[in-house]
Amino acid sequence: MTTVVxxxxxxxxxxxxxxxxxxTLRDTLSHNVRRALRLEHVDHSLEEIWALEDVSFTVDEGExxxxxxxxxxxxxxxxxxxxxxxxxxxxxxxxxxRVGSILEVGTGFHPELTGRENTFLNGAILGMKRREIKAKFxxxxxxxxxxxxxxxxxxxxxxxxxxxxxxxxxxxxxxEVLIIDEVLAVGDYEFQQRCMxxxxxxxxxxxxxxxxxxxxxxxxxxxNRAYWLHHGHVAADGPAEDVVARYLQDASGAASxxxxxxxxxxxxxxxxxxxxxxxxVNGETVSTVDVxxxxxxxxxxxxxxxxxxxxxxxxxxxxxxxxxxxAFDTTDRWRTSPEPGTYTCTAWIPPNLLNEGVIGxxxxxxxxxxxxxxNHINVPSMxxxxxxxxxxxxxxxxxxxxxxxxGVRPLLDWTTxxxxxxxxxxxxxxxxxxxxxxxx
Amino acid sequence: MLSAPDVPVTVIxxxxxxxxxxxxELWRARxxxxxxxxxxxxxxxxxxxxxxxxxVLQPLLTMVVxxxxxxxxxxxxxxxxxxxxxxMLNLVPWTFLAAMFTLTAGCVLSNRMLVQKVHFPLLILPxxxxxxxxxDFTFSFVVGLGITAHYDVAIQxxxxxxxxxxxxxxxxxxxxxxxxxxxxxRYRDVPYVVPFLVQLWLFASGVIYAAQALPERYIDIxxxxxxxxxxxxxxxxxxxxxAPSHTMLALGWSSAIVIFVSGLWFYRRAExxxxxxx
Numbered sequence: 001m002t003t004v005v006x007x008x009x010x011x012x013x014x015x016x017x018x019x020x021x022x023x024t025l026r027d028t029l030s031h032n033v034r035r036a037l038r039l040e041h042v043d044h045s046l047e048e049i050w051a052l053e054d055v056s057f058t059v060d061e062g063e064x065x066x067x068x069x070x071x072x073x074x075x076x077x078x079x080x081x082x083x084x085x086x087x088x089x090x091x092x093x094x095x096x097x098r099v100g101s102i103l104e105v106g107t108g109f110h111p112e113l114t115g116r117e118n119t120f121l122n123g124a125i126l127g128m129k130r131r132e133i134k135a136k137f138x139x140x141x142x143x144x145x146x147x148x149x150x151x152x153x154x155x156x157x158x159x160x161x162x163x164x165x166x167x168x169x170x171x172x173x174x175x176e177v178l179i180i181d182e183v184l185a186v187g188d189y190e191f192q193q194r195c196m197x198x199x200x201x202x203x204x205x206x207x208x209x210x211x212x213x214x215x216x217x218x219x220x221x222x223x224n225r226a227y228w229l230h231h232g233h234v235a236a237d238g239p240a241e242d243v244v245a246r247y248l249q250d251a252s253g254a255a256s257x258x259x260x261x262x263x264x265x266x267x268x269x270x271x272x273x274x275x276x277x278x279x280x281v282n283g284e285t286v287s288t289v290d291v292x293x294x295x296x297x298x299x300x301x302x303x304x305x306x307x308x309x310x311x312x313x314x315x316x317x318x319x320x321x322x323x324x325x326x327a328f329d330t331t332d333r334w335r336t337s338p339e340p341g342t343y344t345c346t347a348w349i350p351p352n353l354l355n356e357g358v359i360g361x362x363x364x365x366x367x368x369x370x371x372x373x374x375n376h377i378n379v380p381s382m383x384x385x386x387x388x389x390x391x392x393x394x395x396x397x398x399x400x401x402x403x404x405x406x407g408v409r410p411l412l413d414w415t416t417x418x419x420x421x422x423x424x425x426x427x428x429x430x431x432x433x434x435x436x437x438x439x440x
Numbered sequence: 441m442l443s444a445p446d447v448p449v450t451v452i453x454x455x456x457x458x459x460x461x462x463x464x465e466l467w468r469a470r471x472x473x474x475x476x477x478x479x480x481x482x483x484x485x486x487x488x489x490x491x492x493x494x495x496v497l498q499p500l501l502t503m504v505v506x507x508x509x510x511x512x513x514x515x516x517x518x519x520x521x522x523x524x525x526x527x528m529l530n531l532v533p534w535t536f537l538a539a540m541f542t543l544t545a546g547c548v549l550s551n552r553m554l555v556q557k558v559h560f561p562l563l564i565l566p567x568x569x570x571x572x573x574x575x576d577f578t579f580s581f582v583v584g585l586g587i588t589a590h591y592d593v594a595i596q597x598x599x600x601x602x603x604x605x606x607x608x609x610x611x612x613x614x615x616x617x618x619x620x621x622x623x624x625x626r627y628r629d630v631p632y633v634v635p636f637l638v639q640l641w642l643f644a645s646g647v648i649y650a651a652q653a654l655p656e657r658y659i660d661i662x663x664x665x666x667x668x669x670x671x672x673x674x675x676x677x678x679x680x681x682x683a684p685s686h687t688m689l690a691l692g693w694s695s696a697i698v699i700f701v702s703g704l705w706f707y708r709r710a711e712x713x714x715x716x717x718x
Contacts, residue, residue, distance in 0.1 A: 013716065082452065083558070084452060084559035085555075085556065085558070085559050085715045086712070086715040087453070087454055087712045088452065088453070091453075091454070092451065092452060092453045092454075093453075094449055094450065095449070095450040096447055096448075096449050097447055097448065098448060099450055101559070104557045107553065107554060107558055108553065108554050108558075112483050113479065113482060113483065117482060120475060121476075124471050124476075125472065125554060127560075129471055130475075
């Protein structure tokens with residue numbers, strides 16, 4: 001049975017509205033006065049953007065459907081419309097059954113209030129009745145593991161406790177349709193696993209779940225189907241694995257090499273960026289890299305005249321938008337002003353350093369303007385590539401098949417000393433006596 | 441296509457013309473409204489001593505200042521009451537009105553985290569602003585009665601009508617506050633204007649002087665301000681000073697109702713844009 005039907009949902013923002021967020025009465029008044037006095041030419045054509053354009057889909061009862069896409073693709077806007085936080089500009093949708101939404105963990109938590117008080121507050125905000133919260137209260141406290149701290153103001157909680165309690169409340173929502181945004185982006189690994197488990201339970205009990213995430217692993221694990229949003233449109237839909245694969249391919253495919261036409265090249269009168277690409281050890285352009293192989297980032301730029309010292313720089317960020325690292329060429333060559341001409345520089349990233357997933361690269365030509373770096377050219381997210389791990393056990397992941405968290409995933413040298421003669425008791429006693437002798 | 445008798449269906453469509461509020465939804469959200477109101481109370485009285493003391497001190501200190509300046513120095517008439525009693529009985533309802541107005545004016549901004557993250561009938565935000573001022577009022581009212589008794593002024597049985605005048609003031613505060621709440625969302629310099637407005641309003645509301653002492657031809661105009669009828673009536677109910685005239689009551693009530701309804705209407709019209717503008 002169909003549970004959610006969206007028909008041509010569209011949302012328009014005016015750029016001014018979108019960017020500045022708010023204005024002051026003083027500005028508006030002085031602006032209008034000036035306009036009346038014709039001191040100021042006013043351009044009334046406010047720029048508009050469609051954050052979402054003509055998005056239609058249906059979700060059947062009991063389906064878990066994922067929504068993926070880059071930042072700004074319209075995912076959050078879609079969620080805000082489906083949860084009725086903001087109305088669409090055009091289009092309609094209907095949802096059958098009680099709707100619960102978690103767009104944030106701990107919405108409305110007040111630091112001065114105790115865990116108990118916040119549980120009732122947050123529960124009511126999420127749409128639970130007082131009776132309902134009362135009935136589930138013990139279960140919620142149990143799930144959160146907060147224990148006796150339930151009557152302590154949450155401002156004294158560690159961030160971990162805070163998130164655990166907040167999720168515990170949300171996890172006990174009992175709607176027929178659940179809408180979740182990026183909840184897994186908070187908390188530690190263990191907590192995230194529990195969230196995932198809980199979402200699996202919920203979907204297993206026949207309820208419908210709409211789920212937005214940047215975490216492709218979570219999407220493929222939880223969802224039957226996925227929609228890929230791109231620039232406010234549905235770019236693809238189908239089985240979650242297929243859509244995720246297409247999304248990752250797109251994110252890493254065509255964009256692993258960019259070459260600029262001479263008249264379009266970004267830069268200044270002094271220096272111009274000609275292109276950049278991702279290469280393997282044979283110098284071939286690649287979009288997908290085995291984590292066990294080195295990978296090169298090649299930057300080509302033209303120096304047109306004497307510029308003073310400068311150097312190429314790259315910044316790597318992963319699909320969650322986290323910076324993996326910054327790096328620039330520190331060799332002596334760049335200590336003096338480079339001769340005019342074309343420079344092709346390649347930064348070699350060692351094998352077994354990056355984590356799996358999509359890596360986006362900002363390409364920069366910079367100089368040292370003490371104490372900061374001065375960018376002559378900077379092209380954010382210019383090229384991308386995809387790091388994969390075939391999972392043969394010889395990478396930093398060993399035989400683990402899940403996803404390791406973190407920007408990097410180096411293969412470290414581990415050393416171990418082993419002494420079969422000493423049991424736990426002796427080892428403890430030895431340590432204990434050495435500590436006490438230190439003290440005395 | 442999505443119809444079955446007992447399952448609720450949520451329909452999402454563009455914000456159209458402002459219709460009547462969905463009273464059923466509003467009613468279903470009463471738990472949330474009460475919990476939000478109760479949250480504000482809890483937070484305010486968390487450091488209980490300062491919380492309660494503040495509720496009482498504000499009108500009390502103002503009363504002392506007014507008594508010194510307007511009672512002793514300017515020797516304003518006080519309808520036969522000792523000036524401290526007169527001004528305290530005016531300041532208690534006035535503080536209630538001013539506090540509720542200020543709270544309502546900031547209600548969307550102070551709850552913006554909620555507005556941006558969950559859907560609920562946003563009308564409950566101004567409506568949930570009644571509780572904190574009401575509790576503050578209770579404390580300061582008790583102190584006001586104490587002062588009245590201390591000066592040997594008899595408290596009348598008409599005190600049972602007092603809540604009616606309180607209601608009139610509350611409707612005015614929430615109505616006007618809702619206007620300001622909407623403007624606050626869009627123009628962030630408005631919060632600085634609110635205290636100034638409150639101060640001007642005080643002088644127009646018969647707090648320092650008795651409204652009936654105004655020149656005849658100004659009384660009707662002054663009565664359009666519901667605070668005038670509300671405060672005069674409040675004083676009458678408690679200690680039996682001259683009652684507000686029927687004209688004053690009729691004008692005051694009409695304008696309180698107009699302000700309340702139009703304020704909430706204006707709020708409702710702007711409501712769909714809150715999440716995008718905040």
